[in-house]
Amino acid sequence: MKFFSYYRMSYTSFNILLTAVQDEVYHNNIVSYRYLATGNSFASLHFEYLLGQTTIREIVRDTCIAIWECLVSIYMPPKNTDDKRTNFPNCIGAIDGKHIKIKKPASSGSEFFNYKCFFSTVLLGVANSDYCFTSIEVGAYGSASDSNIFKKSKFGSLLEKGQLNIPGPTLLPNEETGTVMPFIILGDEAFATSEHILRPYPSKNLSVTKRVFNYRRSRARRMVECSFGILAGKLRILNRPLDTSLELSDIIIKACCILHNFIRKHDGVCFEDSLYECHLDNMYPVGTRGTVRGIHIRDYFAKYFTSPQGTVHWQYDKI
Structure with a gap:
């Protein structure tokens, strides 16, 4: 002990x-x-x-x-299959970005100064339901948004070009006929809806179909929030500003992420770890316009979740 x-x-x-x-x-x-x-x-x-x-x-x-x-x-192998435990078919993970506090880099001006009024670099991560990271991107300016960071990242570029090792579009479970859906990653309001990224429906006055989709998305996406919380709780260096050079800060953050996966695999899953409150700050959502293809895919999933093939018995009690 x-x-x-x-x-x-x-x-x-x-x-x-x-x-x-x-x-x-x-x-x-x-x-x-x-x-x-x-x-x-x-x-x-x-x-x-x-x-x-x-x-x-x-x-x-x-x-x-x-x-x-x-x-x-x-x-940290890339995720190439969906996870049945999320109750969200064709979902290969959830994505989010967190601010990691750093000492102001020399001659950086306000590039690393974020909306929370401290200097930071951004850790963008994709996590699965085992609370392990399957892809990370480190080193973006603290003043940047999640969506822009993702578009410029290597993972985002490969995903949009269809060069990741993920299966092609398939029918959703229990559907014999219908439209094939691509494998997707769940994001929050900071990301733009696209063919492979689904964000929630905006505003409050939503139909039951859209509210059910938002619940199912939120329930499946909590894995990435828990992953960041466990990461910060296990490796406490991330709870304070990194007083090192920017290059060394990026190296430390990457080492923490892979150590997090290593510990999860060898020491198992402790329920108390998932209850840890994450001290890392969220990214600020900015206006992001979704693609027509992405919006169509989101609408299809929303209708599927309220159909006999895709519904779960407790979802209407949670909206």
């Missing part, structure tokens, strides 16, 4: 991690895991481990790079 509190992972998982990165890291990297798990400053770790602050900074950098390079192909 003491070991788990100190490194935020089990002793068995810790040994597996050390073995995975031992060929890439040639110095004592224990201090790096303590830094990520607790968020202690380099100054406090200097007194705890009797190492120079510059030395600790270099150890953290090398270890985080090794963690990402050694684990990403194993613990």
Whole structure:
């Protein structure tokens, strides 16, 4: 129990991690895991481990790079099938962006200054129902919006071009005839509706069909909110401003995300983790215009959820 509190992972998982990165890291990297798990400053770790602050900074950098390079192909494979537990067919994940507090980069002006009035970089992530990230994008300006970041990201570009390893459009469950629907990712109001991204219907005075769709979307999309909350609760370095260079901040964030997946796989799912309140700030929604194709797909899903083939018995009690 003491070991788990100190490194935020089990002793068995810790040994597996050390073995995975031992060929890439040639110095004592224990201090790096303590830094990520607790968020202690380099100054406090200097007194705890009797190492120079510059030395600790270099150890953290090398270890985080090794963690990402050694684990990403194993613990962050792209999602290419839908998840039955979400009760949202053809859904391969949910997407969201969070502000990670950073120290103001030199000569950056207001590029990283966000609407919450602090400096940040954006972590854009796609998560599945296991509360694991399947894709992340790090390093965007804090002043940017989710939708623009997604459009410029490698994942978003591949998704729109149809170059990701996901199946083609299929009929929805229990449908013998109808229109084939593409595999989609669920977003919030900050994203534009498109062929592969579905956002909720806006405004309050909605029909029952649209309210049911918003409920089903919200219920399925909570996995990404829980993932960010568990990430920030497990690796506490993300709960305070990163007082490092912008390049090192991006490396640390990527290492935290892949470590999050690693711990989820080896230490299992703890229900209390999903109840942690996320201290990361949401992105600010801006005006985003959806495509005609995306709006048609959203309307089709909305009608499907109120049909005998797609309804669930509790949905009308939740709207």
